[in-house]
Amino acid sequence: MNSLAAKNGLSLLLEGENVYQNLSVPQLVEKILSRNEAVLTSTGAIRATTGAYTGRSPKDKFIVQEESVNSKIEWGPINQPISSEIFDRLYHKVLSYLKLQDELFVFDGFAGADSRYRLPIRVVNEFAWHNLFANQLFIRPEEDEKDSGQEPFTIVSAPNFKADPAEDGTNSETFIIVSFEKRVILIGGTEYAGEMKKSIFSIMNYLLPEAGIFPMHCSANVGQEGDVALFFGLSGTGKTTLSADPKRKLIGDDEHGWSSSGVFNIEGGCYAKCISLSEEKEPQIFNAIRFGSVLENVAINEDTREADYDSAFYTENTRAAYSLDSLDNIVLPSIAGHPNTIVFLTADAFGVLPPISKLTKEQAMYHFLSGYTSKLAGTERGITSPEATFSTCFGSPFLPLPAQVYAEMLGKKIQEHNSEVYLVNTGWTGGEYGTGKRMKLEYTRAMVQAALEGELASAELKTDSIFGLQIPVHVPGVPDGVLVPSETWADYGAYEAKAKQLAEKFKHNFTKFTSVKQEIADLGGPLV
Structure with a gap:
């Protein structure tokens, strides 16, 4: 199955009357609530839970062994190889499964704030709340940007489809598989929305160096004099706290590229950890969680619908997804020197x-x-x-x-x-x-x-x-x-x-x- 065949199979699926493409935020929220996928909180954000998977599943992540990438990939426990035959078989299974669903949701957008290096992406979701997540995290195109002329990288996400490892060649019921030649990311068996975000980042970490651009897992901000700073750090090091400076404007909080012109944000939103979040400590994040935002695995008061950010009832890896334009102190477009x-x-x-x-x-x-x-x-x-x-x-x-x-x-x-x-x-x-x-x-x-x-x-x-x-x-x-x-x-x-x-x-x-x-x-x- 080549890229065209994969695209044609997906195109046929998306021609159905049950497919909703590029719904607005209010329309998606209505769908989410009518489908009982999540609940509305006191700030207007929706709160979803992800079941057994409250974080990424690194042992279930694969890259298809294809001639064009074989010699470039650092194969190993992080980039596990999987055959084209296994991918093709599983891909057809997922498409057949999605064809039976009452409703599907599609988001078309970009990764990369610099128009010269952006990647068109399409996200096909079984869940409406996952589609709202994509709407918040990726870059929404302007009207004149909707047809870029490039073939998009497509995420096909079917959380309720469970793989059979013995039959499907996976390690578990969950799978995150990237095919660079077919330009498809296939996700199943997990409701954790972060898999979509990080899969696109992995794609950019492959594509950007080929264009001479340095991809970075960091936050970035810019001072009043135009001076730019990058902050690299793992969880718990204070990256978010230190990069959120009222005297400096935020370029982005997690993923960036560094080109010959300067730095640019890869995303259009933020995916912030919110365990122990408070307005006093992190007012920018706290106040960004409003209508259109997605809270993931955050405990709430069932009566008042107020979020309990101190609770780790579901997980310590509680998250908030919101668009950059929910913040006041930002650079738009997300580009700097x-x-x-x-x-x-x-x-x-x-x-x-x-x-x-x-x-x-x-x-x-x-x-x-x-x-x-x-x-x-x-x-x-x-x-x-x-x-x-x-x-x-x-x-x-x-x-x-x-x-x-x-x-x-x-x-x-x-x-x-x-x-x-x-x-x-x-x-x-x-x-x-x-x-x-x-x-x-x-x-x-x-x-x-x-x-x-x-x-x-x-x-x-x-x-x-x-x-x-x-x-x-x-x-x-x-x-x-x-x-x-x-x-x-x-x-x-x-x-x-x-x-x-x-x-x-x-x-x-x-x-x-x-x-x-x-x-x-x-x-x-x-x-x-």
Whole structure:
């Protein structure tokens, strides 16, 4: 089955009278409520639950082995191969299943705010609330943009279709399969809407480098003088909190491309974690959750329909999906210049990384490849003490190409545009988790502000003896004694032992990058 055959099969399905294409937000909300897919909350947002799957299913994600991509994909546990025969058989099964449904919903839009590099997408949904999710997360076309002339990448999502692993060649009832040649993403067996968003990001992580564009899993904002900042970081590092700055306009909160002209948002909306969300702490997100927004797995008061953001009744991975135009302090279109400052965020529960350090290009590539943070005790079953975790390029589940491709693009961009890069530790100081204390947010904000305003570009630096990091001697608004981790511990011997333990984890993790230039492996990382 080639791309045309796949397209023709889908076209026949979408010719039915039961197919609703590009419904408005009010129309979708009406459908959602009439179909009992979700409930209306007190703010006008709809709240849906996703059953057994409250997060992504990485073990059920596949890429079809096709001649045009075989030699390019980094095959392995993240990019699992599946045959064209298995895909074709399952694809026809899903289309036959969808043909029997009372109603189907279609959204046509784009990924990529820069019109020169955008990808037309089509989302075909069994659920109306999934179609509203796509309406909020992806870029809605203007009237004159609806026919781009390009063949779209199509998501076909059938949550209630369950695969039979023995018959269908999957690992479970759930499947997320990408065919680059047929330009189809096939999703089934899961109601978690985030699979659609992240599948398109994975596609862009494959396509953009071919056009010389660096795809990034980061947030981005721009200052009053037009200076651009990027924030990379895994969950719990403070990426959303630190990038949401009332003095700076948000470009986007999660996915961006960096072209020869500057950065652009890949999405048209935000998919924010909202566990413990409050108006006081994150007013922009809190106030964006209104009519048209989608709350996912958030507990609500059944009488008042008010959201209980402190509850983890369904999951800690509660989410809110809303359009960028729900926010006030944004850049539209979501495009800006080249980044002046890049911030890597980590929450080091070992309490040994400096709260801020200035990175060379090589160190930036090293820490980008490492993607380090800590999982804390109690956050996952079986974790009883802080556990180092490394997510390559701060987004390993979404990288179809070898990690070195992305790291080399980063290094080239840094060199071309003289971007300053900083590693900021929002984790522990004065001891490890359980002994020390979390770095004060006011100090972290002061450090980030100093970095963004260029105050640290020529600051006096001292070298950390274990990690080889360059630590500013002074940062406005931060006590000097806080800046050097070893000086915050009561027992230097305990600090040194813990720091060397983490450094060894860095080194062990980095051994998997066999093709990285030796200068990065030797100079960019921890020195033990």
